[in-house]
Amino acid sequence: MTDLKSTEPEEEWKITYVTPIYGGWDVMVECSFSKLRDIDKIVTFCRVDKDLSQWVEETTTLMGSKKDYSG
Numbered sequence: 001m002t003d004l005k006s007t008e009p010e011e012e013w014k015i016t017y018v019t020p021i022y023g024g025w026d027v028m029v030e031c032s033f034s035k036l037r038d039i040d041k042i043v044t045f046c047r048v049d050k051d052l053s054q055w056v057e058e059t060t061t062l063m064g065s066k067k068d069y070s071g
Contacts, residue, residue: 017029
């Protein structure tokens with residue numbers, strides 16, 4: 001399976017969780033990133049990645065956030 005994180009040294013994004021869901025969408029993806037513009041890179045990655053793109057017909061991006069409880 002594809003490594004679900006950036007391979008670029010200046011980018012710090014990764015896909016942290018994926019689960020199937022039922023209804024209008026088929027999968028929910030949780031990701032972490034350090035810059036808001038990285039969300040475009042994550043969506044593009046899912047659309048063009050050799051392994052993932054065969055399963056993706058279209059994407060809808062909804063954003064949420066949660067408090068960082070580290071520490």
